[in-house]
Amino acid sequence: MNTKLRRALSVSAATAALLPLALAAAPASQAAPDAELPKCSEVSNGQYHNNALVGRSFGVPDSITLGTHWTTYTTTLTNTSAKELKSLDLSASLGSYVYNEGERDLSPYGDLQYWDTSQHAWKTLRQADGDARGTVPGPKTLKPRESVHVQLRFRVGKDLPLDHAYDAFTGLTGTFADRYHDTACTSDGSALGTFSPREG
DSSP states (O other): OOOOOOOOOOOOGGGGSOBOOOOOOOOTTOOOTTTTSOBHHHHTTTOOOOOSEEEEEEOOOSEEESSSOOEEEEEEEEEOSSSOBEEEEEEEEEEEEOOSTTOOOSGGGEEEEEEETTTTEEEEEOOTTSOSEEEEOOOSOBOTTBEEEEEEEEEEOTTSOOSSOOEEEEEEEEEEEEEETTEEEEEEEEEEEEEEEEOO
């Protein structure tokens, strides 16, 4: 089982005056144009720091009860830089960080959906391996001070074994094309909320 690294969440004062940006209709299966590019953090040996795409999430509680009840929340990603972000790709995820041998990711035990604004319907995100995550349609560029807003909802089934503590998370990540010196690479920003599952 792969180890997942915790992402540092940052909140900028620049999000105080945001310009709303409606979600553009795009196929959920559309792949990121720059999916083959290396990560900027890798090509820079840790010297690259992204402060361009800042995320916030609203509505994820500290704990949830296992079962069929949905928890709905909102995510926002804002371009706080002075340049336009290009080749933007949005993805949502539900899971838990795995730190030790024998721990499991709760993702296969959960359900994650996004609100499709063009079809006015909830759409389920599920990968072939069973994980509750996937691509969310949205704009491919984000101008300075523009934001993208996505409404999500999730639940975790009662079949989740509670034999260890779960450091669980859910939220939205935006990946975009950038450069480090003369190398094309990708960077990202996330709007994540963390929670703990409990029996009802």
